[in-house]
Amino acid sequence: MSDVDTPAHAATAQQVLAAPRAPRCLLVTGGAGFIGSSFVRTRLGDPACAARIVNLDLLTYAGNLENLAGSVEEAERAGRYTFVRGDIRDQALVERLIEQHGVDCVVHFAAESHVDRSIHGPRDFIETNVLGTFAILEAIRSRRATGHDVHLHHVSTDEVFGSLGATGFFVETTAYDPRSPYSASKAASDHLVRAYAHTYGLSTTLSNCSNNYGPYQFPEKLIPLMIANCLEGKALPVYGDGQNVRDWLYVDDHAEAVWLVVTRAAPGTSWNVGGRNEMKNLDLLHELIAVVARQAGKDPAALHGLITFVKDRPGHDRRYAIDCGKIERLLGWAPRHDFAGGLEETVRWTLANRAWIDRVRSGAYREWIDRNYATR
Numbered sequence: 267m268s269d270v271d272t273p274a275h276a277a278t279a280q281q282v283l284a285a286p287r288a289p290r291c292l293l294v295t296g297g298a299g300f301i302g303s304s305f306v307r308t309r310l311g312d313p314a315c316a317a318r319i320v321n322l323d324l325l326t327y328a329g330n331l332e333n334l335a336g337s338v339e340e341a342e343r344a345g346r347y348t349f350v351r352g353d354i355r356d357q358a359l360v361e362r363l364i365e366q367h368g369v370d371c372v373v374h375f376a377a378e379s380h381v382d383r384s385i386h387g388p389r390d391f392i393e394t395n396v397l398g399t400f401a402i403l404e405a406i407r408s409r410r411a412t413g414h415d416v417h418l419h420h421v422s423t424d425e426v427f428g429s430l431g432a433t434g435f436f437v438e439t440t441a442y443d444p445r446s447p448y449s450a451s452k453a454a455s456d457h458l459v460r461a462y463a464h465t466y467g468l469s470t471t472l473s474n475c476s477n478n479y480g481p482y483q484f485p486e487k488l489i490p491l492m493i494a495n496c497l498e499g500k501a502l503p504v505y506g507d508g509q510n511v512r513d514w515l516y517v518d519d520h521a522e523a524v525w526l527v528v529t530r531a532a533p534g535t536s537w538n539v540g541g542r543n544e545m546k547n548l549d550l551l552h553e554l555i556a557v558v559a560r561q562a563g564k565d566p567a568a569l570h571g572l573i574t575f576v577k578d579r580p581g582h583d584r585r586y587a588i589d590c591g592k593i594e595r596l597l598g599w600a601p602r603h604d605f606a607g608g609l610e611e612t613v614r615w616t617l618a619n620r621a622w623i624d625r626v627r628s629g630a631y632r633e634w635i636d637r638n639y640a641t642r
């Protein structure tokens with residue numbers, strides 16, 4: 267029985283755990299992005315993980331090899347890490363990489379990931395998130411036809427479940443109800459993954475996670491944008507009344523959850539991942555301002571004065587909240603960071619890495635990428 271149909275509270279270890287999977291070579295897609303780079307860093311730094319890693323990333327505006335600087339060079343020299351600039355939509359490339367490197371597991375992070383961008387330009391989201399996932403599935407299916415099975419872990423979002431009222435939580439069996447082009451494209455990719463598992467017998471797992479935050483997050487997303495604007499004395503734009511609720515998880519805790527699912531979960535299973543940390547956007551901003559003010563020696567009242575309410579995002583979902591009881595209970599996962607600690611760490615990292623933020627905000631990081639990877 268596939269646990270896709272099993273209520274989270276009822277799933278048993280027997281139904282959802284596999285004999286431990288120990289991949290020899292991981293193809294990580296989107297490993298130069300925010301969460302993918304955390305996954306690459308944490309795996310290469312984990313003495314219990316011996317897998318080689320091939321990082322396939324197109325280096326779109328959101329991909330930045332500086333996210334991996336200092337973390338991959340040694341592994342690269344040892345032949346344990348390879349970066350390939352390329353497009354997940356290129357099925358032949360994905361197939362070639364799987365064959366060349368003996369990939370036995372794909373961990374699929376690559377996506378267009380920013381809801382606002384999906385509202386202004388949905389096409390890239392359909393092409394990358396839907397067609398890109400389709401190409402990966404086809405590549406794996408084609409390898410399977412030659413007798414080589416490759417496991418796929420697909421990284422998705424809680425946004426596929428839609429918007430909640432004041433109460434209730436998303437569980438693994440909550441019906442999909444995507445409401446933005448971003449969440450619709452992710453939902454479509456989730457459906458494709460499940461359909462390929464069911465129809466062609468591919469070995470797949472899936473995780474749906476709440477909002478992430480932490481080091482190296484592209485400063486268009488709420489937390490890094492607000493920190494950067496506080497430091498530069500710029501307006502702190504808050505959508506609508508600021509009462510939208512999100513659940514927040516420190517990025518490395520998400521990366522650990524993905525690894526647990528990759529190594530332990532039975533094919534056909536899906537897992538909700540969250541921080542049990544619901545916050546209204548405005549409350550979050552107040553907490554963040556307190557941390558930035560203290561760490562950066564700024565006047566909190568002046569920072570509060572920068573808060574500017576702006577016209578709400580069209581179709582803005584009101585509340586997301588994840589029930590992550592299944593992964594806690596059956597895989598023993600627990601986040602290592604509580605929100606207060608994670609926020610302190612994120613602000614500390616930002617202050618120590620102003621050059622990274624400046625290069626991203628000014629666009630200078632693109633020049634380096636284009637110079638070094640123009641022909642690959």
Ligand SMILES: NC(=O)c1ccc[n+]([C@@H]2O[C@H](COP(=O)([O-])OP(=O)(O)OC[C@H]3O[C@@H](n4cnc5c(N)ncnc54)[C@H](O)[C@@H]3O)[C@@H](O)[C@H]2O)c1
Pocket residue numbers: 295296297298299300301302322323324325326327328329330352353354355374375376377378379380394398421422423424452474475476477478479484
């Ligand atoms: N950020 C969050 O809060 C969050 C929460 C839950 C789930 N997710 C999911 O996690 C995954 C990673 O999110 P993120 O925040 O790290 O995203 P990101 O935007 O920071 O990174 C995406 C990465 O994918 C790469 N990429 C984009 N198109 C590509 C293509 N066609 N071929 C190869 N690489 C391509 C980009 O260059 C970039 O490195 C996504 O699938 C997203 O839907 C994100």
